[in-house]
Amino acid sequence: MRNLLRSLGWLSLVLLTAPSAAYLAGWLSLETVKLLMLIATVLWFVSAGLNVKINGHADRAHPMTEGELTQ
Numbered sequence: 001m002r003n004l005l006r007s008l009g010w011l012s013l014v015l016l017t018a019p020s021a022a023y024l025a026g027w028l029s030l031e032t033v034k035l036l037m038l039i040a041t042v043l044w045f046v047s048a049g050l051n052v053k054i055n056g057h058a059d060r061a062h063p064m065t066e067g068e069l070t071q
Contacts (some may be wrong), residue, residue: 001054008047015040 019033028036 002051005047005051005054009044009051012040012044012047015043 015036019028019036022028023030023033
């Protein structure tokens with residue numbers, strides 16, 4: 001499940017960046033770009049929220065320890 005949520009997160013980030021480049025190249029209309037980016041935003045928030053709910057924390061390369069919070 002974790003790999004699926006992580007993959008959905010990466011897919012949503014690609015969907016957030018690729019349409020803007022396609023719009024600048026003239027391949028997509030502005031309405032299509034807005035729709036794709038809205039879908040990607042919702043997908044990212046859902047996958048990130050589920051990831052936190054299932055794993056109990058956000059994915060971080062180096063989780064902060066209690067000592068780092070006080071510094």
